[in-house]
Amino acid sequence: QKEVEQNSGPLSVPEGAIASLNCTYSDRGSQSFFWYRQYSGKSPELIMSIYSNGDKEDGRFTAQLNKASQYVSLLIRDSQPSDSATYLCAVTPEGGYQKVTFGTGTKLQVIP
């Protein structure tokens, strides 16, 4: 079982719709959770971080964390073609250390 699992996609949504990206992780003691966006040929950039159960909203983005289900998701409202990218879920373990384990990423395509 991979430590961080994501559906590779592609996930296609029409412009203006809500895109829902999902991620599960295996280490129950995981402490911090991140969503990175990676455009083709570019490096990852952090778009959301979440540390406690519930929802966290930032503009059009909402991260949701459910530690009991070991599940983290990212919602993108009013999806734009510029949101088309690969979204990487990343998790850090319990303890005072920043080692990050990434999923393989979900490719999102927003259709104009």
Next chain:
Amino acid sequence: GAGVSQSPRYKVAKRGQDVALRCDPISGHVSLFWYQQALGQGPEFLTYFQNEAQLDKSGLPSDRFFAERPEGSVSTLKIQRTQQEDSAVYLCASSPRTGPGTDTQYFGPGTRLTVL
């Protein structure tokens, strides 16, 4: 201010050659990470530095891989006797503090290594 920079951006090596990849983190950043990203995959952790100390090298795939950060700033990832399976993008990231995984990691543009 300047972000994380990496050089070279592209490197082509013949199998068996040694290569050195450089990372200049954001000034003052304590933590530095190296990742390997194969095509269609997420970044895979290679090694972690806190200042000049290499605290975790568990992700280095073989003893052909070696990393250093002698003065706690610039870091070099060296790959000896390169093999075709070493072809990947090598990403460097830095963050300002240590601690319980709460800091953003800022990624450099990566070095794309192709081994022929």
